Amino acid sequence: MTNAAIGSEQPADESPLVRSARAAAFRLLMANPERLRHSAAVAARAHSLADAVPDDQRDLLVAAAWLHDVGYAEALRDTGFHPVDGARFLRSTRWESRVCDLVAHHSGSRFVALLRGLESQLAEFDWAQDAVSDALTIADQTVGPNGRPLSLEDRMQDMLDRHGPDSPNARAHPQRRAYFRAAFERVCSRLADSGSGSVQGDAVRV
Numbered sequence: 106m107t108n109a110a111i112g113s114e115q116p117a118d119e120s121p122l123v124r125s126a127r128a129a130a131f132r133l134l135m136a137n138p139e140r141l142r143h144s145a146a147v148a149a150r151a152h153s154l155a156d157a158v159p160d161d162q163r164d165l166l167v168a169a170a171w172l173h174d175v176g177y178a179e180a181l182r183d184t185g186f187h188p189v190d191g192a193r194f195l196r197s198t199r200w201e202s203r204v205c206d207l208v209a210h211h212s213g214s215r216f217v218a219l220l221r222g223l224e225s226q227l228a229e230f231d232w233a234q235d236a237v238s239d240a241l242t243i244a245d246q247t248v249g250p251n252g253r254p255l256s257l258e259d260r261m262q263d264m265l266d267r268h269g270p271d272s273p274n275a276r277a278h279p280q281r282r283a284y285f286r287a288a289f290e291r292v293c294s295r296l297a298d299s300g301s302g303s304v305q306g307d308a309v310r311v
Contacts, residue, residue: 123148126168126204133178139251144174146252150244157295158236166237169207170244172200176208188214189226196230206230207238212245213284216277236295239288246285257289 119127127148134141151170155163175181176191183190192209196202209230218227249255249263261282268274274281 120164122164122168123171126171130171130175133175133181136179137177140174140177142252143248143250144171146248146254147171147173147244150248150254151240154240154244154292154296156299156301157240157292162237165203165207166240166244169204169211169237169241172204173208173211173241173245184223184226186214186218186221186223186226189218189223189229192230202231206233207241210238212242213277213281216280216284217273220273220277236291239291239295242285242288243292246289257285261285 130141130144130148134144148167148170151167155166158166172191172195174187174191175194176187176189178191181190181194183193188209188211192205195208196205209227210232215224215227215232218224243257246257246260247255249260250267255263261278265275265278
């Protein structure tokens with residue numbers, strides 16, 4: 106498998122923040138190519154949703170998308186909860202706090218943390234519901250394993266199928282589902298307001 110096959114090509118106008126995030130994701134996840142392909146596709150998806158966030162936060166969105174799953178790296182494993190493990194590593198290596206916060210709280214992690222007894226660890230990082238956190242959630246929740254594009258509903262079903270009905274993810278699903286659907290609607294509304302995107306079926310089209 107080559108780097109190009111999983112999205113390592115660097116746009117000429119890529120910011121230093123995004124370039125650093127891309128490099129960190131490759132370094133930490135290269136031993137997990139499926140997770141790396143997912144992260145690359147989420148970053149590409151986040152870039153396509155950039156009109157849903159303020160101009161000065163677009164690089165933050167794409168950087169967080171590249172880094173959102175670095176906590177799966179075996180070397181970073183501590184709590185076993187990848188949002189916390191990834192965010193703690195990024196904080197320890199002096200990434201800006203907003204990147205760490207987004208990684209810690211991506212995709213409704215607070216609902217799962219509560220069931221796993223990890224709410225105090227997650228509370229080390231600030232939660233904000235805003236345009237960037239919404240866009241990161243929808244980028245992640247419309248890309249499946251191996252970087253496959255999925256609708257939001259199919260992505261949620263895939264999660265249930267993979268993790269099983271007794272998993273914390275499944276038990277948190279009623280709360281996460283409501284959050285995902287609301288975030289999806291907010292992203293769609295922001296894209297429509299920007300004049301650069303539209304919604305067709307259950308997928309954001311840009």
